[in-house]
Every structure is written in structure tokens, then in C-alpha cells.
Amino acid sequence: MGRKGSAVTDTAATGRALPHPERDEIRLETVLHALADPIRLRIFRELSAGEGELSCSQFDLPVTKSTTTHHFRVLRESGVIRQVYRGTAKMNVLRRDDLDDLFPGLLDRLLAATELQIRRLGGGA
Amino acid sequence: MGRKGSAVTDTAATGRALPHPERDEIRLETVLHALADPIRLRIFRELSAGEGELSCSQFDLPVTKSTTTHHFRVLRESGVIRQVYRGTAKMNVLRRDDLDDLFPGLLDRLLAATELQIRRLGGGA
DNA sequence: CTCGTAGTACGAGGGTTATCGTACGAGTCG
């Protein structure tokens, strides 16, 4: 789904374009599904902790490169993050504005919940 | 998993017992996964709208009885709802207290988000 | 141009999930 990639995408830094859902296309179930995975939840958390954009390679995840690609794509296609190519790197940012508009306060509560849970269970599994 | 059902369960009205996770066993990823399904999200919403307990059969879901059983079990095992047998019926309630304690404010934001989304996309798919 | 780095595409394996149908168990009411 989405090989050619036209529609409404980004063409920021370098040429390549990436398909993102429009704000109105974002669905709660899809967002919840995206965040229901430990690795993606971790990406979500680290992404919101760091101020600016983070490249995929800056995350130290316990999976291979291809799996990493997969998870970032799920997050992008669900509307949780926005991805832009910058040279050979791919930068990631949370779509805070869109998500806060669609689901007011949800992101903050979700973030707080992850923090509390880590404090509760430790950073491990 | 959990055929005999001992551990810490309920034995409220009628004899049969149902396995529930302890409060400290509830994990955010699991809760998110449970709510990432349209049918379960709908159950979640209707359950929080109605004040008291609701039996499984009071929900008008577009799936068969066995599938309904499946979804309620996922919700129960993730810690989102509490189920108790009352005669031949099985009553369901949200575990508001536990969830609010573990993930403060999350439920309310989630509920609000579902309402907003319905207003945005209509009650349909 | 050549090499190295960042990330993708594709395909496959293994596990989980959603759905159903049918057969069954537990209570309630007559």
C-alpha cells in the first residue's frame, strides 16, 4: 500500500517523500495499536523526551535494522510521528500538534503513564 | 492459561470464579492493546457511559456470541474490566479505581478521545 | 569514482488474533 507515494506527503530536506496520514485520517484505534508494542512505546517516550528531531539510528533498540524500520513505519502510518529525510538520515518527530488537537490531553497522560510504569516495574521488561 | 482458576479471583454472586490480574499486574501495553480493537473500544465506551454493571448480552455487537466472549475476556485479562457472574448473566464493570491509580487521568482522556472521534467521523466505521 | 553509512524492500518463519460454528454447562422459570 503506497509504493508510488503521491497524495499529501513531505518533501522537506532531501528528495525522497514519505506517506503520512492527514490529520483527519488519524484514528484512535490505530494510534493505540501503534503504542501497544513495547518497542514502539519506548520510541514514543524517548522521542517526546528529546526536544528536537531524532534520527532512527540514535535509538538503541534490541532489534535489527529491518525490524526498526518496521516499527518506525507503523508509528508514521498511524500518525504518531512525522518522518523526514535529511541526507542519509531519517529524522523523527512526534506529531504533537495534530494529536493534541484530535485527542486533547491524551499524549501527556500516556507519557505520564509510561513514566509511572517504569518507576513501578523498573526499566526492564 | 488459567483453566483451573485459583489465585486471587472473585467469588461474588454465583459460584463460578473468573481470573483477573492484580492491580500491580496491569501493564500499559496490554491495556492499550486491549483498547486498540474497535469492538472492544466500543464496549469500553458503553461501559463507562452506563452507570452500573452491564451484562454481556446488553451490548449490541456486530459479532457472534463466541466472539463476544472472546473480546470480554481480553478486556478482563488486560485489567480493563471486572467480571462477575450474577445468576446466568455475567456482569461487567470498568476497573476505574485501579486504572486511575495506575494511569492517572488516562481513562478520562481516552473516553473523551473516543467521543470526539465519533463526533468527527460519525458512529459508523 | 569508490567506499562507507543509513535505511529500505522483499520474503519467509513463527506466533498471535479475530472470527465463526457447533456442542456443551450453569441457572432460572414454569
Add this chain to the structure above:
DNA sequence: CGACTCGTACGATAACCCTCGTACTACGAG
């Protein structure tokens, strides 16, 4: 007891998802 209702258990199917490895493309640096 017998019939009815509510819900379960079991088995089957098809779809999906996470994971990986390998081969590949896109840029940037020397």
C-alpha cells in the same frame, strides 16, 4: 423435571504481526 437463556469450550480458518536475513538504494566523504 424440562425448556429456555446466557455464556463457555473447542476446533478451525484466515489474517495479521513481529522478527529476521539478505540484497539493495540513497547520500555523503575522500
